[in-house]
Amino acid sequence: MMTLTTRSAAVPLKQVKLTDPFWSSYIELVREVVIPYQYEALHDRIPGIEPSHGVSNFRIAAGRDEGEYGGMVFQDSDVAKWLEAAAYSLATHRDPKLEEQVDELIDLVADAQQPDGYLNTYFTVKEPEKRWTNLTDCHELYCAGHMIEAGVAHYRATGKRKLLDVVCRLADHIDTVFGPEDGKIHGFDGHQEIELALVKLYEVTQEPRYLSLSQYFIDERGTEPHFFLQEWEQRGKKSFYRSVLHAPHLAYHQSHLPVREQKEAVGHSVRAVYMYTAMADLAARTKDPALLEACDALWRNMVHKQMYITGGIGSTHHGEAFTTDYDLPNDTVYSETCASIGLIFFAQRMLQLAPKSEYADVMERALFNTVIGSMAQDGRHFFYVNPLEVWPAACRHNPGKAHVKPVRPGWFACACCPPNVARLLSSLGEYVYTMNDDTLYAHLYIGGEVEVRFGDVPVKVMQNSALPWDGDVTLTLQPEQAVEWTVALRIPDWSRGKAGLRVNGQEMNVEDITQDGYACVKRVWAPGDTVELAFSMEIHQVRANPNIRGNAGKAAIQRGPLVYCLESVDHGVPVSSLSLAGDPKLRSRFDPNLLGGAVVIEGAGWLEESDDWGDEQLYRSSPKKMLPASLKAIPYYLWGNRGENEMAVWVREQPHTG
Amino acid sequence: MMTLTTRSAAVPLKQVKLTDPFWSSYIELVREVVIPYQYEALHDRIPGIEPSHGVSNFRIAAGRDEGEYGGMVFQDSDVAKWLEAAAYSLATHRDPKLEEQVDELIDLVADAQQPDGYLNTYFTVKEPEKRWTNLTDCHELYCAGHMIEAGVAHYRATGKRKLLDVVCRLADHIDTVFGPEDGKIHGFDGHQEIELALVKLYEVTQEPRYLSLSQYFIDERGTEPHFFLQEWEQRGKKSFYRSVLHAPHLAYHQSHLPVREQKEAVGHSVRAVYMYTAMADLAARTKDPALLEACDALWRNMVHKQMYITGGIGSTHHGEAFTTDYDLPNDTVYSETCASIGLIFFAQRMLQLAPKSEYADVMERALFNTVIGSMAQDGRHFFYVNPLEVWPAACRHNPGKAHVKPVRPGWFACACCPPNVARLLSSLGEYVYTMNDDTLYAHLYIGGEVEVRFGDVPVKVMQNSALPWDGDVTLTLQPEQAVEWTVALRIPDWSRGKAGLRVNGQEMNVEDITQDGYACVKRVWAPGDTVELAFSMEIHQVRANPNIRGNAGKAAIQRGPLVYCLESVDHGVPVSSLSLAGDPKLRSRFDPNLLGGAVVIEGAGWLEESDDWGDEQLYRSSPKKMLPASLKAIPYYLWGNRGENEMAVWVREQPHTG
Structure with missing residues (x-):
């Protein structure tokens, strides 16, 4: 059973400046190519690709343009994810042009919000009378969640409240629609996302209603009578998708059981990891032991029985889903990029619950393999599916492999993965360190500078990392004055424990000071102190x-x-x-x-x-x-x-x- | 290029009496269990299984009962296939009870025929105004083809004309509906079958219109403008199946190209091999070199690039179809039982075109592995899909393998395969020998007795075979008088040429007398002459x-x-x-x-x-x-x-x- 003896919190993005030779090229690619390219794509200005309709839908909903809604029912989320990614980028890198684009887009989003706080362009433009009638299929709360994440990120990055206020009004509105009280909908979304977003909103606003609402969605899920089935009956047994004739598959949406009773990762893998992330977020705040245990069981099942060596999850494209323990086919695999990103979210939250190197190992595995592998070096082509075995002729001619692409395609009509890569990489600094009252944890070896406080003492920590090509990592500490603290350094699983550690040139016995996979160096740190790590780069x-x-x-x-x-x-x-x-x-x-x-x-x-x-x-x-x-x-x-x-x-x- | 220098014809079923220790148990199982069980199933009298509605639909169409049509749109074909299997059984084994059941069912079928000759219970009962409006999906000609095969088989087995007359009226009716003339439909069926059936009908009636009509369907297929697309437009772009929203896939129906231009096996594999069978039938009769070459090319592509070692074909359950050269996954395979049966039909026709042992090798491969493997030893459970690798947990939980069953299920609602197994095994005698003007070919080593004529001389040939357990085969010839003739004996591929051959105890050099895989023994045969074959049973x-x-x-x-x-x-x-x-x-x-x-x-x-x-x-x-x-x-x-x-x-x- 998990305990919470050593919680830690992520070091905020604004305090982490990455200057890693390997990762900087990715972060720059995101900043200089992906974000501008996606901005153009959202504005339907890229010749030869399917229009996104992302911005156009908001313009119509805001009354600025006439026209028809276009794109998927969840198209708003592309705009939200772009705003979130741009906000992260602004948090670490000033860019007046980008800031102006962001501000303009936020104005547009605000204009598209309805007087009651509702914000969703599909239902505003196309089916206003059908709001909240098909949570199973229509992603209303999912889109809201992404906009909330964007609002939080933008406020944290810039201090500007406009989008934050928009999403607070949106969350307030949702709070009037959903909940246990009579007259409210006793339901939740078909695609989890709002749950983790509301926790973030709570963190910046400290408004307890947002935390309660997140908890409500998590607690209600999977209870009987089944909300999705009730909805289905109420809609006359019709799906939003014409070709879907069957009632909702509850496990697809992880709503087959109350979440605390779920022990195995099932269903759509992105939905799953977004939900597990929120569960870990809530468990950290409520200390609910049943929720903690569920997080632990789901982690163990997923990572120890259903994860590809690349950090990919989801063995089948049917429902983009988990299948069963040890069923990890290499060629018919799904391993969606977004699922590995969600796995990183979940790992980050688990790390905050308890600093065990396994969580960071998985985070690193997904990051260095599936996530960066999904993106072409031009920043304009992306894999959604990340196979471990590809034979192009079979991909072309065998429909069971048609989802596997032998080269990275351009921006898709359903563009979930590229904006997700953008927001992850532009916020990568948040994944490197966590802190608590006596320890700074280094989870990832990515070079840069972090500003923290050891108690009252401001400390800069410079990290140099030769990864992934070599195993040498150096941390240089610059406290404003000498201060006693613990610096905990992850010993990666791939080093097989073959790690050298020198503090100011003096070798230490790593094994003696390692706990849960972290070498814990407790000492009085003076300016200029160095920790040198040398990990074995043996080929396995x-x-x-x-x-x-x-x-x-x-x-x-x-x-x-x-x-x-x-x-x-x-x-x-x-x-x-x-x-x-x-x-x-x-x-x-x-x-x-x-x-x-x-x-x-x-x-x-x-x-x-x-x-x-x-x-x-x-x-x-x-x-x-x-x-x-x-x-x-x-x-x-x-x-x-x-x-x-x-x-x-x-x-x-x-x-x-x- | 193929030539037709040595055509041969199958020895009719009534002249072949199989008494093989291995195969008799299957043939008896079909006679004693499968045929009676399927008869009960067609009458909806088997508790616990989905009703077939097969007979009930005919009773309603005949005006004997009130009620609703039930089952698939091609449910009639189950009744037809049962009649055909029962007729084959009657051809070699008297059974007054079965004969009575057959006669009664034929009376019912005759009563269900419409005054203009039309015969299809779905359209008669359910949508009489929609006859011939959806050839793509609705199997009207397919069902007609199966009933024609039944009529031919019954006439050949019993000499009774009732069902033959019914199907002649049906074929005459179809001939008024389809053809190149103005006012007729310039089309063909979504599921090939009528083409090979009309050749059989021509063979027993010698009515040239039936051969021409078969040829018309073959020649018209794949020409532009595409019939299925025209139909689709005319139907307002609607499929018979609600969940199908796309226009017909032409390659699925082998109608993407004129048949003479097809060089690769594509699309639904059962449709494909039924069509290739008819093409070979027609090529044998018309000597059309382009058709012959297409048969040869399609055979070579299918057998040398797309066939499982078990004689299975069809690599994907998506469309139950071929995929591409060398794409033969073992675990996501389709390898439908019916497809291997159709492959045997095609091989049998190719053998008649030219006696090359490869055709018989494939026939034997499919028969001894996929076909008999599809049936449980109780005769009541059947595989539709015949995988080469099975992990039951993945079949249960990975939707990409849901079509693969780890144990043989009972009779299905869509019951194509079991009746096909029944009709193949009950007519197995037809596959053992072919004859021409100077040679008796033994293609399969299945014990029994065949009655033929060497010129004017009646000859009985007794075969004893120890296959599949041992490699010893003996043929004993009993001509009524000494007669010169060639007996050609297939040297199976699996013997790798290690075959002994003794005539009346005297060893012969097999290599010297072997042509196209057949050891040809030409001599004056006297009563009691023996040919002893000893094939290597080496494990490979x-x-x-x-x-x-x-x-x-x-x-x-x-x-x-x-x-x-x-x-x-x-x-x-x-x-x-x-x-x-x-x-x-x-x-x-x-x-x-x-x-x-x-x-x-x-x-x-x-x-x-x-x-x-x-x-x-x-x-x-x-x-x-x-x-x-x-x-x-x-x-x-x-x-x-x-x-x-x-x-x-x-x-x-x-x-x-x-």
């Missing part, structure tokens, strides 16, 4: 639990936080024809020419000869001839950047027998 | 073309015509944890206790130890411990008969390196 051949059927006989290659993959472009044959030698003697090498420079891993392997197979021969008895081959693995996050080709994370290896 | 570890990604590093086990599989019930671990040793020393043993007795194959292998994995550990670096293990493989056709458990045809093997 990782094996999967034998219950994961598809990975039997295979290994994945990992070095530091990065998972590697083989691409056929480097080998000229189907990647399935390759296998690792019994002792592949894997070695790493920095290749400056690979997609901006990356460490590649090379080693000995075998190739099943295919030249001697006729074009029209499917099966034969003679053994396959095996030829020695040199294998080259590249970081997973870089896959699919060199044209359409085959890719595999899990590679057959010679079994160790005898 | 079969490897797949390296383009089949999922089979890389794996082998399948085959002995004689039987493909083998591992089941977890014999090993107590996930089958994916098992691999074949480098030299597994496979040996066969008859196990009298295994499901009625079968040869099992045993050998040495390795087991990835799973005990040392924690319940909550997904990934780790340490190598997997491999323990020596004894593997036991059972014939694929027997899988899934010992409760729910894991199964795999393709097993990892130690690669041969160095």
Whole structure:
């Protein structure tokens, strides 16, 4: 059972300035390309791509334009996520032009708000009489949640209250519509999001009604009679989507059971992790042991039985959902980018509940593999689905793999993932450290400067990190005066405990001071004190639990936080024809020419000869001839950047027998 | 390019009496259980299963009962397929009770026929004004085709004309509705079947209009303007199925191109092979070289690039369809029973065009593995989908595998496969031999007696076969007088040419007399002459073309015509944890206790130890411990008969390196 003996809180974004050589390029890409590009996309100004209608819908709802609503029913959330991402960017990087764009867009959003506080352009423009009649399908509270997150982020970044006031009025309105009282709707949204947003709103406003409303949504979910089924009956058994003829699947929305009784991650994976995030948020504030236990059980099930090695979750595109324990197919996988982002949210909240390195390990795994892998280096193409094995011909011709794309497509009509990547990366500073009354925790090794207080003493901590290419990390502390404090440093799982730690040049025994995966250095810190970490960057051949059927006989290659993959472009044959030698003697090498420079891993392997197979021969008895081959693995996050080709994370290896 | 120098024709069913120890049990099961059970099912008299409505629909259409139409729009075809199967059974086995049931049902069918010859209970009962308005979805010609096949089979079996007359009137009616003339519909059915049926009807009636009409449907298909799209427009862009919102997919119905331009097997696999069968039928009769070449190209593509080792076809349940070359996933496979049956039809027609052993090899492969594997030994449970790898938990929880059942379910609401198995097995005699002016071809080694004529001389040929357990086959010829003739004996692909052949005890050099896979023994046959064949029953570890990604590093086990599989019930671990040793020393043993007795194959292998994995550990670096293990493989056709458990045809093997 979890206890809350050592809660900590994230260090606010404004206090963290990232200057990491690896991550800065991503953050700059988001700032300089993704956010401006998405701004244009929201304004339907990018030739050749489907119009977003995002801004246009708000203009119509605000009475500024005539016209028809366009896009998905939840199109508002793209505008909200863009505002949130832009706000994060403004928190750490002044940009008058962006600030003006944000202010203008906020004015528009405010104008689109209805006199009673309601804010949703679909129902305002298209079906005003149907407000709150189809929570299952229509994402009204989901969109509200995203706008609330944007309002909170903008206020925190700029101190400006305009959007915050808008979303407070919106939340107040929602509070009049939903709740246990007679006459209110005893319901909740089909897509969780409002729950975590209301906790954030509570944090900046300290208005307890917002926390209560979040708690209400969480507590009500999954209780009987089932709200979604009642709604379905009331709507005459009609879905918002014409092709959906069946009643809502409760598990898809994690509403099959009261949340405290849920022990296994089920249903739509993004909905799930957004909900778990809110549950952890509430558990931290209410100390509700049943909620804490549910968070713990759901974490363990998801991370220990249903997570890809890349930090991806969701094994099937049917419902973009979890399936069952150990069912982690590599080629029909979903592993949505947004789901890994939600997993990072959940991990961040769990870290705040209890500093266990496992939470940060998972956060780092999802971040360094699935999340950055989802984005092309032009910032304009994104994977929604992040497969671990791709054969382009099958993706094109086998409908069971049609969701798997061999190269990153451009901005989609349903644009959930790219704005989510933008808001995560532009707020990345919030994920690096947490603090409590006696300890500063370093969870991620991303270079930059953080300003905190050790008690009354202002302290700057400079971090230099050579990750992901090398394992050297240095923290330099600059307290305004000497002060006793604990600095807790995560020992990553991938170092396998092989970590050196020197304080002011003096080696310490890491094992002796490590608790829950954090090396805790308690001392009187003086200006200029340094902590040097040296993590093993040994290359690992990782094996999967034998219950994961598809990975039997295979290994994945990992070095530091990065998972590697083989691409056929480097080998000229189907990647399935390759296998690792019994002792592949894997070695790493920095290749400056690979997609901006990356460490590649090379080693000995075998190739099943295919030249001697006729074009029209499917099966034969003679053994396959095996030829020695040199294998080259590249970081997973870089896959699919060199044209359409085959890719595999899990590679057959010679079994160790005898 | 194919030539027609050596056409042959099937020996009619009535002349072939099968008494094979292996196959007789199946044929008896069909006669004694399947046909009676399906008769009861068609009459809605089986408690606990969904009513078929098959007979009830005919009673309503005939005006004998009041009531509502029930079942699928093509429910009539179940009645037709049952009549056809029963007719085949009557052809070889007198059964007055069955004959009476058949006659009664034929009376009912005749009563349901409309004055103009139209016969389809759905449109007669439910939407009489919509006849011939939705060929794409509604299977009117498909149902007609099955009834025509039944009429032909019944006439051939019993000499009774009643159903034959019904279907001639039906075909005459169809001929007034479809054709190139003005005022007729220039179209064809969404599900091919009528085409092959009309050729059969032509064969018994010699009415050339039936052959022309078949040819018309084949020639019209895939031409522009596209009939299905025209129909779709005319219907106001509505499908028969409410949830289908898109226009017809032409390739699904093999109507994307004129048939002579089709080179690759695409779309719904049953539709495809039924069409290819008719194409081969027509090519045999018209000698149209373009049609012959299309048959050849489609055969080669399907069999050499898109066929499972079990003789299954159709890689995806989406549209029950082909996908693309070498895309043969084992676990998300479709491999519908009906598709393998249709493949057998096509192979039988190709054999008649040209006696090449490959056609019979495929026929035998599909028959001994997928077809008999689809049926439980109680004759009441059937697989529609015939996977090569099954993990029951994933079938239950991963919607991408929901179509794969770990045990044979009972009679379905959509009952295409069981009646198809019944009609194939009850007419199995038709697949064993073909004849032409100078040669008797033995394609399958199934014991029994066939009555033919070598020129003017009546000849009985008795076949004894020890297949599939042993490789000894004896044919004894009893001509009424000595006569010169050729007896051509297929040398199966699985014998790898290791075949002994003795005529009257004297060894012959098989290689010298083999042409296109048939050992041709030309001589003057005297009464009592014997041909003894001894085929190697060596166990083969079969490897797949390296383009089949999922089979890389794996082998399948085959002995004689039987493909083998591992089941977890014999090993107590996930089958994916098992691999074949480098030299597994496979040996066969008859196990009298295994499901009625079968040869099992045993050998040495390795087991990835799973005990040392924690319940909550997904990934780790340490190598997997491999323990020596004894593997036991059972014939694929027997899988899934010992409760729910894991199964795999393709097993990892130690690669041969160095």
